[in-house]
Amino acid sequence: MRCWAGPQQRSRRQQPSKFGVRPRTTKSEPRTSRRSPPSERWRTRCLGSRWWSGAGRSSPHALLVPTNPGDAILTPTVLAALRFALASALFVPLLLTRWINVRRSTASVMPIRRLSRGDLLRLLGLGQIGISMYFWLQYTGVSLTNAGVSSILVVGLIPIATALFARRQLGEALRPAHGAALVLGLTGVIVVTMQRGSGVQLAISRTFVLGALCLIANAAFFAVYSTLVRDLRTRFDALTMTAGTTMAGALGLVLLATVTGGWGAIGALSGRQWLVVIYLALVCSVLAYFCYNRALAILEAGRAAIWVYLEPPVALTLGALLLGETITLASLIGGGIIAAAVVVVSRVR
Numbered sequence: 147m148r149c150w151a152g153p154q155q156r157s158r159r160q161q162p163s164k165f166g167v168r169p170r171t172t173k174s175e176p177r178t179s180r181r182s183p184p185s186e187r188w189r190t191r192c193l194g195s196r197w198w199s200g201a202g203r204s205s206p207h208a209l210l211v212p213t214n215p216g217d218a219i220l221t222p223t224v225l226a227a228l229r230f231a232l233a234s235a236l237f238v239p240l241l242l243t244r245w246i247n248v249r250r251s252t253a254s255v256m257p258i259r260r261l262s263r264g265d266l267l268r269l270l271g272l273g274q275i276g277i278s279m280y281f282w283l284q285y286t287g288v289s290l291t292n293a294g295v296s297s298i299l300v301v302g303l304i305p306i307a308t309a310l311f312a313r314r315q316l317g318e319a320l321r322p323a324h325g326a327a328l329v330l331g332l333t334g335v336i337v338v339t340m341q342r343g344s345g346v347q348l349a350i351s352r353t354f355v356l357g358a359l360c361l362i363a364n365a366a367f368f369a370v371y372s373t374l375v376r377d378l379r380t381r382f383d384a385l386t387m388t389a390g391t392t393m394a395g396a397l398g399l400v401l402l403a404t405v406t407g408g409w410g411a412i413g414a415l416s417g418r419q420w421l422v423v424i425y426l427a428l429v430c431s432v433l434a435y436f437c438y439n440r441a442l443a444i445l446e447a448g449r450a451a452i453w454v455y456l457e458p459p460v461a462l463t464l465g466a467l468l469l470g471e472t473i474t475l476a477s478l479i480g481g482g483i484i485a486a487a488v489v490v491v492s493r494v495r
Contacts, residue, residue: 148397223402237389265382272371276367284360316376324491331455441453
């Protein structure tokens with residue numbers, strides 16, 4: 147299969163953010179300086195968009211468990227498939243534009259590299275881990291539990307699971323200060339979550355326990371995805387990584403949704419629900435995943451994942467600005483605890 151991957155560069159300094167595989171190096175990649183102003187500014191922008199997607203955890207409720215009479219109800223697989231099918235379509239013009247630009251600028255200078263079969267298999271596998279299984283488990287868990295429980299189990303466990311898995315697979319250091327910050331961040335997430343809406347509602351039943359297990363597995367899958375993306379940062383640039391995994395994940399979700407059924411409900415979606423789907427596709431999928439993958443090229447997986455803790459405070463802030471929700475003193479304290487945890491990890495060397 148011929149998949150254009152961008153020009154092969156002659157040196158590491160010449161590696162632009164092009165479409166395709168980065169050349170292998172025989173030596174380990176030099177560590178990026180944390181004091182580099184360009185890297186710091188880019189990292190802030192990347193992770194800032196990840197925070198912006200914070201409301202994405204509660205947005206699926208408008209489609210999975212709608213409260214407005216007459217709204218359509220989508221199954222978890224159909225919602226995930228629709229979301230990432232739209233996200234995949236958004237990547238097509240971006241990839242086409244870059245391919246044309248690369249052809250024009252390098253046709254007479256350097257040959258065009260192509261993604262190998264091994265590269266395609268890697269992207270396909272990452273798409274199933276970080277998108278297909280991840281969102282199928284997440285939406286199934288959300289539909290069987292509630293927003294409060296899903297926030298704690300997903301947002302609260304992802305940084306911890308990622309730090310542990312990255313330490314095992316990549317040898318990333320997990321210092322005492324980092325471990326304390328993880329516990330601190332989890333505490334802040336619980337405090338903020340309990341102040342939102344109806345808080346955390348526990349209903350011990352077979353379906354509730356099944357949903358909780360899906361959410362725990364969901365966090366584990368994202369930890370594996372983050373670690374593998376970090377490990378492959380020298381092979382793929384952020385756009386290739388994000389586009390490839392998104393399309394692969396969408397393919398897996400569409401096939402799964404075809405088997406389970408439920409496509410007919412899409413035609414009954416209200417205008418408000420379509421806005422939620424578009425928001426999930428554009429902001430929480432395209433922008434958030436691109437920025438997160440770009441951040442993983444700069445930061446260790448354990449360091450990057452802890453910024454996920456900021457999703458509940460950002461969702462709370464957006465709720466106050468856009469929906470008029472009340473921010474309580476306890477929420478501010480919880481947000482301060484989360485911010486402290488992020489600062490601690492950022493300063494740990």
